[in-house]
Amino acid sequence: MSLSSRSPAPSPAPPAIVTRLRAAGCVFAEDEARLLVAAARTPAELDAMVRRRADGLPLEHVLGWAEFCGLRLAVEPGVFVPRPRTGFLVRQAAALTRPGAVVVDLCCGTGALGAALAAAAGPIEVHAVDVDPAAVRCARRNLAEVGGRVYEGDLYAPLPAGLRGRVDVVVASPPYVPTRAIGLLPPEAREHEPKVALDGGADGLDVVRRVVAGASGWLAPGGSLLVETSESQAGKTAEAVARAGLVTRLTCDDELDASAVIGTLPVPAG
Incomplete structure (x- = not known):
């Protein structure tokens, strides 16, 4: 997912989460890890979100939103994710x-x-x-x-x-x-x-x-x-x-x- 300058500054990404995401093939593992950390309300929720992303669920489905043209849009699991292009x-x-x-x-x-x-x-x-x-x-x-x-x-x-x-x-x-x-x-x-x-x-x-x-x-x-x-x-x-x-x-x-x-x-x- 692309990150625009309008996004709030995400929380630091724990190295262990970055490593898990990178091992799962996430190219932008550090950016994704910061977003997941910022979105999770509890450590258990964070672990579940990281696991879902590592299992291949689109990041936007894990977060529940996608960034598009500077807007944050709700995205439910199973719904087409708007593309930057x-x-x-x-x-x-x-x-x-x-x-x-x-x-x-x-x-x-x-x-x-x-x-x-x-x-x-x-x-x-x-x-x-x-x-x-x-x-x-x-x-x-x-x-x-x-x-x-x-x-x-x-x-x-x-x-x-x-x-x-x-x-x-x-x-x-x-x-x-x-x-x-x-x-x-x-x-x-x-x-x-x-x-x-x-x-x-x-x-x-x-x-x-x-x-x-x-x-x-x-x-x-x-x-x-x-x-x-x-x-x-x-x-x-x-x-x-x-x-x-x-x-x-x-x-x-x-x-x-x-x-x-x-x-x-x-x-x-x-």
Whole structure:
């Protein structure tokens, strides 16, 4: 997990804990040990947390939170952990989001995108959707402060009909790992995160295509869809967005290994 300058100064890390974590393969053992020490309320709880981390549970699941775009977000065990590279998608979306905008976060997971956009763009109307009940619970916790509404269901299906044609920004970090590549993911992901949040079908774009296909019916004229994808899938994703009738552009960040396709619904002439 990445540590931002906004994090409180963690407690010193006992060498024995660092050694246990390093032996378990934790690359950032000292940082993780300090976080675990700071989070534990008793020595017994600390020992249990270290044991769970050494057994391969993602650090964020052990701590109960993840840091994303300077925010501390609740993360329950079994819920997809927001990735640092997705911060690139947030920055692209924030540039298109004005105060008061209606924003829909699809495949929301913890609600990280909606929460980060609300923090970056000012007061906005956030609607978030996920098919996973545990993710919905997390998102409701994380979006409560900004008044976000979270729905359980498949993509656009559970959204209120009154949002059709009114959405300024649809943002999505959908599953885009090809099914055959799931087994190549790090154990933290493939063993502890829900497959529905990872598996994008044969070429990784099954859910992406559905997100794209449904967007124009919900976007307001001039509204934008932003979809996270991989570099190798960016071209096909951009083609799908263009076929959906949206003005399309592709943006990338090599340092973060992040790619986003942006499609904007044209404003009718006259």
